[in-house]
Amino acid sequence: MIALAARPVLAPKARLRRDPVTGGKLLVYPERGLALNDTGAEILDLCDGERCVREIIEVLAARHGASDALAADVRGFLQELADRNLLRGLEP
Amino acid sequence: MSAERPYTLVAELTYTCPLRCVYCSNPVRAAVGAELDTESWRRVLREAAALGVVSVNLSGGEPLLRDDLEQLVAEARAAELYTTLITSGVPLTRERLAALRAYGLDALQLSFQDERAGEARRVAGAEVLEQKLRAAEWARALELPLTVNVVLHRGNLERVPAIVALAERLGAERLELANTTWLGWALENRAALLPTRAAIDAARVQARAAAERLRGRLEVLFVLPDYHTDYPRPCMGGWGRTIVVVAPDGLALPCQQARTIRGLEFENVRARPLGEIWRDSPGFRAFRGEAWMQEPCRSCKRRAHDFGGCRCQAFHLLGDPAATDPACRLSPRHAVVAAARERAESAAADAALVYRRAPTPE
Numbered sequence: 051m052i053a054l055a056a057r058p059v060l061a062p063k064a065r066l067r068r069d070p071v072t073g074g075k076l077l078v079y080p081e082r083g084l085a086l087n088d089t090g091a092e093i094l095d096l097c098d099g100e101r102c103v104r105e106i107i108e109v110l111a112a113r114h115g116a117s118d119a120l121a122a123d124v125r126g127f128l129q130e131l132a133d134r135n136l137l138r139g140l141e142p
Numbered sequence: 143m144s145a146e147r148p149y150t151l152v153a154e155l156t157y158t159c160p161l162r163c164v165y166c167s168n169p170v171r172a173a174v175g176a177e178l179d180t181e182s183w184r185r186v187l188r189e190a191a192a193l194g195v196v197s198v199n200l201s202g203g204e205p206l207l208r209d210d211l212e213q214l215v216a217e218a219r220a221a222e223l224y225t226t227l228i229t230s231g232v233p234l235t236r237e238r239l240a241a242l243r244a245y246g247l248d249a250l251q252l253s254f255q256d257e258r259a260g261e262a263r264r265v266a267g268a269e270v271l272e273q274k275l276r277a278a279e280w281a282r283a284l285e286l287p288l289t290v291n292v293v294l295h296r297g298n299l300e301r302v303p304a305i306v307a308l309a310e311r312l313g314a315e316r317l318e319l320a321n322t323t324w325l326g327w328a329l330e331n332r333a334a335l336l337p338t339r340a341a342i343d344a345a346r347v348q349a350r351a352a353a354e355r356l357r358g359r360l361e362v363l364f365v366l367p368d369y370h371t372d373y374p375r376p377c378m379g380g381w382g383r384t385i386v387v388v389a390p391d392g393l394a395l396p397c398q399q400a401r402t403i404r405g406l407e408f409e410n411v412r413a414r415p416l417g418e419i420w421r422d423s424p425g426f427r428a429f430r431g432e433a434w435m436q437e438p439c440r441s442c443k444r445r446a447h448d449f450g451g452c453r454c455q456a457f458h459l460l461g462d463p464a465a466t467d468p469a470c471r472l473s474p475r476h477a478v479v480a481a482a483r484e485r486a487e488s489a490a491a492d493a494a495l496v497y498r499r500a501p502t503p504e
Contacts, residue, residue: 063249063287063315065224071147071194078196078224080249080287080316083149132358135315140358 052103052129057139059099064136066094079136093127099139103128147194148386148420151223153183154398155211156203156390161230162267162497163255165293165328165335168203169402173503175391175410180210182412184217186388189416191221195386199251201228203390206238212245219246226251226289231277232270239280250281251289251318256298257308265297267497278312289316294345294367295328296337296486302345306352306362314360319349321367323375324482325399325454327498334493336486342370369483373444374451374467381429381453386420394419396426399454403463429453434464438472 052058060066064079066086075091077084086094096106107121114120131137156177157168178186187198198218205211206229218225226249227242239250252274255262259271281288290309292298298305302319309317321342322328322335349364356362368375378385378397387395392410395401401408408425420426428434432445439450451467459468459478466473 062285065248067196067222069194069196070191076196080224080226080289081197081199081251083196083224135358135361 052125052132052140054104054107054125055102056128056141057099057102058097058106058128058132058137059139060094060097061136061138066091077131077136079134089123090127093124097128097137146383148190148384149194149196150385151187151190151195151198152201152385152387152398153186153198153205153214154201154203154387154389155183155205155208155214157500158207159202159204159230159498160207160232160268161204161270162499163253163293163327164265164267164331164495164497165295165322165326166498167323167326167328167398168498169399169501170326170330171504172401172501174389174501175393177390178388178392178411180213182392183210183214186392186411186416187214187217187221187223189411190386191223193386193417193420195223197224197226199226199228204230204233206233212241215242215245215247224248228291229253229277230266230270231274232268234273234277234280236276236280236283239277239286240284243284243286247286249287249289250277251291252278252281253291253293254305254308255292257301257304261297261301264495275312278314282313287316288312288314289318290314291318291320294319294321294337295335296341296489297335299337299341299345302348303352306349306356309362310356310360316361316363318363318365319345320363320365323367323452323455324369325452325458326402327496329458330496332482333485333489334495336369336482336489337367338487339370339483342367368451368455368467368469369479371469372471374448374455374469376448377452377455377467380449382420382426383430383449386416388416394423394426396429397454400425403454403457406463429464436464436466438470438474439466442472 069076075086107124228251231252255265262271324332353362382396392412393408406425409419409423439445453463455467456465457463468475468478
């Protein structure tokens with residue numbers, strides 16, 4: 051699981067863009083794309099390479115209320131992107 | 143069934159290629175008109191973006207043979223498309239790759255036949271390996287994300303560990319180990335290239351181990367071979383569902399082989415906007431949704447996953463493009479595939495190969 055001290059940022063090969071058809075957010079990268087739900091888009095907006103994962107969780111908890119599920123969801127989502135080699139800044 | 147939006151445009155810019163790969167996915171027999179000009183391609187890119195396309199694969203043939211490639215990359219970037227160049231790398235220079243990068247190219251997919259020069263030459267019909275290694279090196283120097291694509295067959299399946307090592311050494315982000323699909327030139331060469339089950343099983347285990355070991359660094363993808371998987375592959379993610387292909391002469395297609403299915407009517411982007419063709423043309427509507435399906439597909443619970451398999455395979459092996467893909471073990475005519483699979487178990491090691499040529503009219 052992704053470290054709480056990691057400071058993730060999107061890899062240069064990936065691009066976050068608006069989907070003109072749905073109005074939602076799309077993460078596009080070589081030969082693939084990923085439609086993001088609102089939570090996913092919100093998490094990625096916070097991944098600036100400065101904030102660590104712990105701080106990202108804190109920001110989201112302040113907005114939506116803290117819970118164990120929130121922390122697990124954020125780390126799960128980021129790990130999924132990391133597995134696809136879409137994040138940098140993973141070494142704390 | 144209404145048309146969903148395509149996410150990906152495969153822009154086949156030309157059928158011309160300096161290579162003669164024996165499994166080329168270009169059509170073997172087709173009446174092909176003149177290539178689209180630059181302005182037409184630029185319009186197609188804009189129309190694709192308006193339709194909802196977010197990624198464009200610039201492919202061929204060899205797309206580097208188009209001297210307007212830079213202009214097309216710039217147009218794709220202006221339309222916010224994620225642009226991948228799918229190339230042999232053979233006509234590439236360092237300067238041209240840098241220029242394409244500057245015009246907005248997002249990623250490079252480089253094909254490799256084999257990590258051994260002699261085998262690569264035997265499959266491609268040309269001396270290619272050294273130049274490909276150089277091209278990969280230039281991509282790395284330009285920090286251009288690199289996908290290495292290798293078509294697997296009986297001649298190179300046992301090389302999977304060495305191919306993985308090559309992709310690692312080249313600094314690739316993604317390795318596609320794509321088992322041959324038996325259409326186009328691959329079908330012409332099926333007897334020489336179809337592997338044994340033991341070879342596939344061994345390669346699959348090796349690929350899975352590599353994917354595990356390299357997770358987060360190099361994505362290793364092993365595309366299963368439908369002749370050996372009991373069920374058909376969800377070809378193109380469904381007919382006219384997420385991918386639109388435009389052929390060099392402007393024919394808009396659901397897949398690279400679709401124009402070889404006799405009796406279907408496809409339309410040209412010269413005559414009609416891409417969005418209208420996607421939504422309304424008879425060729426796109428023919429196998430969209432499920433109304434066209436016969437049994438056993440019609441009542442099969444897998445139909446929403448595999449869409450009945452590959453229409454081109456049904457046509458080329460059975461003569462009926464609406465039949466269940468014979469790769470499916472539930473197909474009443476699965477014996478056609480099973481027999482080819484059986485023959486591969488005892489095939490001679492070095493059967494003669496038929497090299498790809500430009501498509502010829504039927």
